Amino acid sequence: MQILVTGGMGFIGSHLVLHLLQNLPEARVINLDSLSYAANPRNLEQVERMYGKRYQFIHGNIADGELMNRLMPEAELVFNLAAETHVDRSLHDPDVFMRTNVLGVSTMLQAAVKAWQKFPERRFIHISTDEVYGSLSLEDPARFTESTPLAPRSPYSASKASADLLALAYYHSFNLPVVVTRASNNYGPHQFPEKFIPLMIRRALSGRELPVYGDGLYVRDWLFVKDHCRGLAMVAQKGRPGQVYNIGGNNQLNNLTLLNMILASLGAVSGRKPEEFGALIRHVQDRPGHDRRYDLDCRKIEQELGFIPEVNFAQGLNITTQWYVEHENWWPNSTEDSQLWLKR
16 A cells, blocks of 8 residues: 655654554555655654655655646555644744645645546545634533534634635545544644644743743643544544544643643653742733634544544653653754744
């Protein structure tokens, strides 16, 4: 089997490439990545040596129609993780989100329709986000199901919702075997440090302020990245074309609670006192249109495919914290570049 993973030098993509190579010994994985700011070749620096001809990296963009038309005929399974993903950056420069997340996906889907007319068994897995559903209030007991109407509230989530609808439209219009997944916030080793958990770890280690938006009570669900990769592999194997599957970790935490858990884990790993880090917490001006709460109902993927997260949050957070403590120079200076909240 030849598998195409787009965005494979990024956080989730690099973990997925490794998962596929480790668990599908007959598979060959093609990793296509444009090497944008959030990609890091160091994520997979040992892969070619370990897996030889079973792995190939191609530097390219999913919006390149000629490239997509060349790669798609041989791809029996596609995981599309190529995306601009950070909400703050979408507020600062929304155009790049439209180009990659909408036009790029459109280019991929067109190439798949051309190449897969006689191959109904192939699968196109489009990876999306819980943010397309919009926001829940803290008092609302509702959860997002796969049938919840989409209500994106940032340029990032709007671009992802657009791509989701486009992918599903290709299933209905052209019978393209597309499956859409929507995951909650991922965390784990190798994550670019503009995201909350690695940003806080790196800033705490260097004694800098820990910025928390608004009152800090915004709630997110957290999914360990390796669990997410297991879920994606199960969707590819057993998911039904034309369907959407939520993938969550069932770890709903507000930002202040999460930050205190990070600092406690960091104290245990580094041998420093958590209160030493706690003094660095600062509430900063809130982000425009900040969604209050996300909460995924994941019964569909559990009941249909048997997916249940294996890594509990305390375990996953300790793994993550330990990794960043041991790899402080993994991404030099990237933390400063990512702090868009300082520019407003």
